Amino acid sequence: MTDYLLTFSGEDEFTAEEVSEIRHRYERAHAPGFKPTFVRLDDWLDETGSLDTLLEGQA
């Protein structure tokens, strides 16, 4: 992944600081234990559950 990110280091879209942050992000994202909060949408997609109910369950 590092090589892949390096290909973006010369893009105008990112500053050097941003590239550093992105690299840091990937290092953290692949570290054991990292887990953002999320809600499952499978029931909503299967139309067996409402979105509001799923979101309430998350709270």
Place this chain on the structure above:
Amino acid sequence: MSNKGWGVIAEEEAGDELASFDSYTQNIIRSALNDLRLEDDPRFPARRPALDVKHLEHDAPGWFRVKFFNRHIRVIYRLLRLYSDELDEYRYDEVPWDGDHENVISIVQVCYRDDMTYRETRRRYRRTTR
């Protein structure tokens, strides 16, 4: 991949964003997500090549967006391996595989396209690890 395909989750505020759309629009999004989750690799739809998917190579490398014909809606997502106590993101060059994990499409943003859309995407991209 199971017969049902990929699991689908919404991260952080993406669930609330999805809920903020009217039911008609939600149904359009649901239809597209149901198509995406049956793909072997939702980043590169083969069963439904008409799905308008694009890699966000400049704004969020490794993340993808799907947009909808004649509408300005964007759903931005990434692919994760979900383990019992951790997760891992599929790198762009990784082929999804079955194993001791669940493969999920993780929605990170649902929005109307405007000048701020990908600025916000980039903010979330950076924030993911904070």
